[in-house]
Amino acid sequence: MKNFWKAANFKGHLLTAISYMIPIVCGAGFVIAIGMAFGGTSQDSLVMGKFNFLEALATLGGKALGMLPVIIATGIAFSIAGKPGIAPGFVVGLAANSISAGFIGGIIGGYVAGWIAVAVIKFVKVPSWAKGLMPTLIVPFLASLSSGLIMVYIIGTPVSWFTSWLTNLLQSMSGASNLIFGAVIGTLSIVDFGGPINKTAFAFALTLQAEGLNGAVTALQLTNTATPIGFGFAFFVAKLLRKNIYTREEVETLKSSVPMGVVNIVEGTIPIVMNDLVRGIVAAGLGGCVEGAILMSLANGEGATVPFGGFLMLPTMGANWWVGLLAIAANVVVTGVVYALIKKDIPADQLDAVQSSSAEEEELDLDDIKVM
Secondary structure: OOHHHHHHHHHHHHHHHHHHHHHHHHHEEEEEHHHHHOOOOOOOOOOOOOOOOOHHHHHHHHHHHHHHHHHHHHHHHHHHHHHHHHHHHHHHHHHHHHOOOOHHHHHHHHHHHHHHHHHHHHOOOOHHHHHHHHHHHHHHHHHHHHHHHHHHHHHHHHHHHHHHHHHHHOOOOHHHHHHHHHHHHHHHOOOOOOOOOHHHHHHHHHHHOOOOHHHHHHHHHHHHHHHHHHHHHHHHHHHOOOOOOOOOHHHHHHHHHHHHHHOOOOOHHHHHHOOOOHHHHHHHHHHHHHHHHHHHOOOOOOOOOOOOOHHHHHHHHHHHHHHHHHHHHHHHHHHHHHHHOOOOOHHHHOOOOOOOOOOOOOOOOHHOOOOO
């Protein structure tokens, strides 16, 4: 059984698909966030002469995000079967959308489509003259037909039931339950700075948002927004404490990572965190925990209607925009103060030192290159 799970590589294929999906979420998320932040609303269809520019932005972004089950299914199938998995993954994702199986249906359907495509390639034998048709016709047709029908008649109904049950369960949460849930989401979203844990939490949050539960994805994304700003705030807190916690190289990194955080990109802080991994994770994790707890408890599980955008997410939170702003501020303060307190003071004569593994690289001498 252990060998089966290792060979199936469920985690690897899912993370690969999520890595393909994130740029789409970011791009479409910014488009819909800009549109909705300035008063646009998503339309069922864009009829010429009956929409304005902001409504066009909101609709374009919304339609793209509505395709996420298709995108995740296609990504997983491609990760499993390569190019022959693209068509069946796309078809099974559309099937998941059409029967309201949602994001979970897209994930399961992607595995089914990919494995069926691999099975067709391995076990279906054709004459030599037809081998050229395998990747372009035979594999896509058989795998798309099989996986699509499996989604519609076998997988779809149980997944839809489970999604409804999960939605009802989370909608019934209030008070302390929301606080704990928010604290967990906020912590998991930042402890590995965009790594596998963050991607798994992101997939779960998107699943909930597809069912109209926006709190989790808002807690996750506002944590990603606040954390880089928190590390920047730590610089000023440390100055008040008469400490030097950053080298000059790290200060230069902050000058780019803080603006990146404003637009919801947390990866700019990775070079800083890698120089003091444990303390960086502790500070960011505590900040995310506090931020998620505040957001989910005060907003009663409600959140932004867009899955990305940093501060642009706040206007889409309606009357709860101030809760999002308060949560960001709390995260910034907690992350900054904790990191400034627990980070070791750097002696003045070491402020110019090059950190971590970025030791001086030996300059390449082109004269040493020999062509055999």
